[in-house]
Amino acid sequence: xxxxxxxxxxxxxxxxxxxxxxxxxxxxxxxxxxxxxxxxxxxxxxxxxxxxxxxxxxxxxxxxxxxxxxxxxxxxxxxxxxxxxxxxxxxxxxxxxxxxxxxxxxxxxxxxxxxxxxxxxxxxxxxxxxxxxxxxxxxxxxxxxxxxxxxxxxxxxxxxxxxxxxxxxxxxxxxxxxxxxxxxxxxxxxxxxxxxxxxxxxxxxxxxxxxxxxxxxxxxxxxxxxxxxxxxxxxxxxxxxxxxxxxxxxxxxxxxxxxxxxxxxxxxxxxxxxxxxxxxxxxxxxxxxxxxxxxxxxxxxxxxxxxxxxxxxxxxxxxxxxxxxxxxxxxxxxxxxxxxxxxxxxxxxxxxxxxxxxxxxxxxxxxxxxxxxxxxxxxxxxxxxxxxxxxxxxxxxxxxxxxxxxxxxxxxxxxxxxxxxxxxxxxxxxxxxxxxxxxxxxxxxxxxxx
Numbered sequence: 001x002x003x004x005x006x007x008x009x010x011x012x013x014x015x016x017x018x019x020x021x022x023x024x025x026x027x028x029x030x031x032x033x034x035x036x037x038x039x040x041x042x043x044x045x046x047x048x049x050x051x052x053x054x055x056x057x058x059x060x061x062x063x064x065x066x067x068x069x070x071x072x073x074x075x076x077x078x079x080x081x082x083x084x085x086x087x088x089x090x091x092x093x094x095x096x097x098x099x100x101x102x103x104x105x106x107x108x109x110x111x112x113x114x115x116x117x118x119x120x121x122x123x124x125x126x127x128x129x130x131x132x133x134x135x136x137x138x139x140x141x142x143x144x145x146x147x148x149x150x151x152x153x154x155x156x157x158x159x160x161x162x163x164x165x166x167x168x169x170x171x172x173x174x175x176x177x178x179x180x181x182x183x184x185x186x187x188x189x190x191x192x193x194x195x196x197x198x199x200x201x202x203x204x205x206x207x208x209x210x211x212x213x214x215x216x217x218x219x220x221x222x223x224x225x226x227x228x229x230x231x232x233x234x235x236x237x238x239x240x241x242x243x244x245x246x247x248x249x250x251x252x253x254x255x256x257x258x259x260x261x262x263x264x265x266x267x268x269x270x271x272x273x274x275x276x277x278x279x280x281x282x283x284x285x286x287x288x289x290x291x292x293x294x295x296x297x298x299x300x301x302x303x304x305x306x307x308x309x310x311x312x313x314x315x316x317x318x319x320x321x322x323x324x325x326x327x328x329x330x331x332x333x334x335x336x337x338x339x340x341x342x343x344x345x346x347x348x349x350x351x352x353x354x355x356x357x358x359x360x361x362x363x364x365x366x367x368x369x370x371x372x373x374x375x376x377x378x379x380x381x382x383x384x385x386x387x388x389x390x391x392x393x394x395x396x397x398x399x400x401x402x403x404x405x406x407x408x409x410x411x412x413x414x415x416x417x418x419x420x421x422x423x424x425x426x427x428x429x430x431x432x433x434x435x436x437x438x439x440x441x442x443x444x445x446x447x448x449x450x
Contacts, residue, residue: 045077051087062088062096069103073110082107098124098132105139118143134163138172145179154179170196194276205280206271209287210264213310216252217260229253234307236299240426244419247295248288251310263310270317273336277324277381286375289411290316290368296418297367300425307361312368315350318343319372330381371411378407 048068050061057065069084085107088100105120121143124136141156154176161172177192191204216232219225232249239246254260275283294312322343324330332340347369354362 045072045075045080047080048084051084057088057091059093059096062091062100066096066099066103069100069107073103073107078107078110082111094127095130095132098127098130098136101127102132102136102139105136109139109143114143114146129163134160134165137163141175150179150183154183190272194272204272204275205283206267206275209271210267213252213254213267214260214264217254220253221257229308234295234298236302236305236307236422237426239295239299239419240423247292247299247419250295250308251291251313253308254310255308259309263314266314266318267310269339270314270321273332273339274317274320276336277321277330277332277384278379279383282379282382286317286320286372287313289375289408289415290319290371292415293371293411294364294368296415296422297370298361298364299422300418301363301367302361303358307364309361309364311361312364314368315347315365316368316372316375318347319369319374320376321372322347323373323376324379324381325376327377328380330384332384371415374407374411378404380404 048065050057050064051068053061065084065088069081069088072078072081072084082104085100085104089097089104091097091100101120101124105117105124108114108120109117118140121136121139124130124132125140127133137156137160141153141160144150144153144156157172157176157179161169161176164172173192174196177189177196180186180189180192194204216228220228220232232246232253234246234250235243254263271283271287274286278286291310291313293316295307297312298307321340325332325340325343351362351365354360354365
């Protein structure tokens with residue numbers, strides 16, 4: 001794209017009435033139309049003396065012309081501001097030229113020269129990055145929204161987001177959320193709105209866990225990956241011998257495609273809500289603690305010596321949601337409220353199904369659920385408003401951290417005690433280790449899903 005030529009006055013578009021001109025919806029430099037000083041009717045604004053310099057401008061002269069152009073924008077003299085901005089276009093320092101092009105585009109927009117304004121802002125994007133590049137990307141994005149090019153606007157806002165200062169990122173994420181919603185991308189819309197609230201990363205951590213679990217489970221289903229069951233499953237004899245990593249790696253394996261589907265669908269629904277409410281770090285803590293609690297419950301109370309599945313961790317997340325929604329009353333969006341409102345029924349159905357089907361490891365479900373209920377009761381969601389915070393504000397939150405810390409520590413002690421009890425039971429042979437090992441050796445179809 002050619003850069004705008006350095007003009008004389010005949011290059012400037014004819015002046016439309018400016019009283020009703022409004023700045024673009026996402027403009028960075030707002031230019032109020034009210035004049036800063038009184039001028040006699042018909043009196044032309046005074047140009048910068050440097051405007052009449054022949055040949056290249058010095059840095060001081062270019063700065064003076066840009067300063068005068070900004071003053072003219074503030075008084076609504078867009079035509080004269082455009083003349084000043086154009087005089088600086090082509091300056092040897094690309095950052096100065098970019099600033100002049102950015103201002104020129106804003107002046108042209110207010111003169112109803114939309115196409116020229118967009119072309120001028122796009123000229124900034126052809127130069128090396130400068131402080132004006134971010135602002136130009138935002139102007140281009142807003143122009144594309146006005147023209148109905150929503151996908152183009154999304155691409156431009158993403159470029160702006162890469163260059164945005166931290167203070168502007170939530171606003172840009174919010175705009176991207178609305179654009180994603182308008183283009184039918186509900187998943188991206190939720191992620192961007194979460195980012196705009198500062199409540200989560202661009203890719204939710206639950207989805208990363210979901211992807212890893214699916215990949216490992218499918219690999220384990222293959223002939224070449226069957227060794228993963230020996231390495232990662234909840235082998236209770238091995239746990240008693242000190243292989244404690246199995247308390248967590250069991251979540252990566254599943255007994256069948258149907259088992260994998262139901263667990264991952266539940267994670268897909270519940271996980272992002274927990275992350276929005278508590279943030280990624282606490283979500284990961286909840287997932288790991290509830291996974292350990294479910295595994296230890298299976299270790300102590302479950303039948304057989306082998307188990308697979310992420311149900312303990314997922315029941316834990318559901319428990320967190322159920323307890324937090326009833327205790328702390330977080331302010332959630334309509335979709336999340338609808339899901340949370342059904343949790344009690346879903347839990348009862350799944351526990352009843354687990355009692356009716358002997359192959360299901362209901363001990364893991366109950367262990368994870370109890371841990372999640374405890375964590376949700378103890379810890380107030382910090383990434384969304386609660387009914388109490390709406391009237392109480394942030395006062396008192398620091399004072400209440402002692403109880404949650406002690407409560408989490410108590411839960412970890414109980415989990416550790418369960419490991420000790422389960423280990424003693426296994427070593428004493430009170431659960432029939434030989435029988436369980438024989439069942440496990442007959443193939444992974446004998447593994448009770450957790």
